[in-house]
Amino acid sequence: MSSLRLILMVPSDPNSPVREYDRSSPYKNLVLANDDTEDWSACDDAKLRRRVQNRLNQRAKRKRKGSDKPDQPARTKAIICQSPTSIAPATSTNDGVIEIPRSVDHLRGLSPSLESPICRKMFYTAYTTIWPSLLPGGGKGLLQSCLQDPLLMDATLSRLAKVLMARTQNQENIELLCETQSRIIPRIREDVAKKRFSDTVLTTMMTISAETGYESTAHENLKLFRTGFVVKLGALEVHGCLTYDTKQYDLYKRILVDRGGIDSFVVPNNREYILMMDLLHVSRTLSRPNFELPRLYHDVIRTKFTEARPPDLEVDAFGVAAGKLKEMLLDTKLLCSLFNRFVGRPDATLGAIVSYRNLLLHRLLSLPSDVPADEISRLAMLVVAFGSTYPMPMLEPSRIAAHALAARVVDPAYTTGKDDAFLFWACVLGMMAVATRGGVTPAELAYRHMLTSLIARLELTTWEEARTLLRRYIWPKNICDGGGLTIWLRCTEGISSPPIT
Known part of the structure; x- marks a missing residue:
């Protein structure tokens, strides 16, 4: 026995x-x-x-x-x-909860999709390794929903296959994608023809329309934001390689809006998934999010964010009056404190980092970009958010924000009333995002010329003086100090100075 x-x-x-x-x-x-x-x-x-x-x-x-x-x-x-046979196949207990399978073998019989060894292996990886560091509550609601709905199970496995294929197109990943999509596509065609747009159908439509994206020049960037802890977290990068065709995404958006938006979802974790994928989609162009924040998220902002925000004096250096921008500055400070804590000692703050980052990015991207007094601060905060914890292996969003910032810091319409210390802080962040191994890109050279002038006007002579000034603003030390020193050396000792790791 x-x-x-x-x-x-x-x-x-x-x-x-x-x-x-x-x-x-x-x-x-x-x-x-x-x-x-x-x-x-x-x-x-x-x-x-x-x-x-x-x-x-x-x-x-x-x-x-x-x-x-x-x-x-x-x-x-x-x-x-006493034995694996006591796990009921794809059914709930009397209390409405499903037992957590302990091993790959215990998945057999829980769903028609899990009769395949490849599907069992990938699903086990998802709920034991990926979801705990990606979804609120570890993805427990999604686990239950997948075991109860074969279509959602196949959509989830198909999405995982695409993510894995972005890294390595081995035979196992290809087989997983072919097997799941062979079951998904006929079902979706039937439901769309009958205009049955359930939670699962909409999520599956987004999954099968996603394509994997690559960035051939990523190796040229220095990656000066210290994001080594993202490798430890792993799942923060999981969906970052997925992209959408604009026309397909617009069609999906129209269907979802007609259905009632994100708040119409009832399947656990679907709202979070749609919001995250929308952020991935719009961040590549710094566009406004397609969907409003769900009501649940507004409640989180009113309670969790408000309670945890640092005192107003933490952002006095920005000289910003009360309003949405000041709230986001304080919330960025809060998120940076979580960054520093996690980089210094990985612990249970992961869930807060994921949720706070998504909420903050949504609100920063929703701010109007045509307010000169706010735009440099908004773009600099986006550079910090993208450079530090953006859940994708590509650097495109951080670079796009930094290129837009480079154009603003030399435009009098945006710099009027801004002091040199503030511009120094913004330029250091921007140059960290665009710095390359060769150091010859127009954006990097523009930042270097601007910083050389600012260093002279501010009469900074050492990195310690510069770092003290930077910390008056938003500067997560565990993430930015190393890259900031590299930029300082490039601007004061020449472009050939080696990066500090």
């Missing part, structure tokens, strides 16, 4: 974490964790890990003695089962 194993159910609370651990494993005390801040398994800080482990061990000891007093109400339900 197989040994007993403990399986945690999908929580009824969509914001609570999904965990699944064998009782006999060294991770057994993780079942007592209240939230992701107590999940020590992915913590690189040995001291912090021991502290959390001790806390969980004490909690386990109190529980054995019957005196446990949980820090907050339990948000997950657990069951004991």
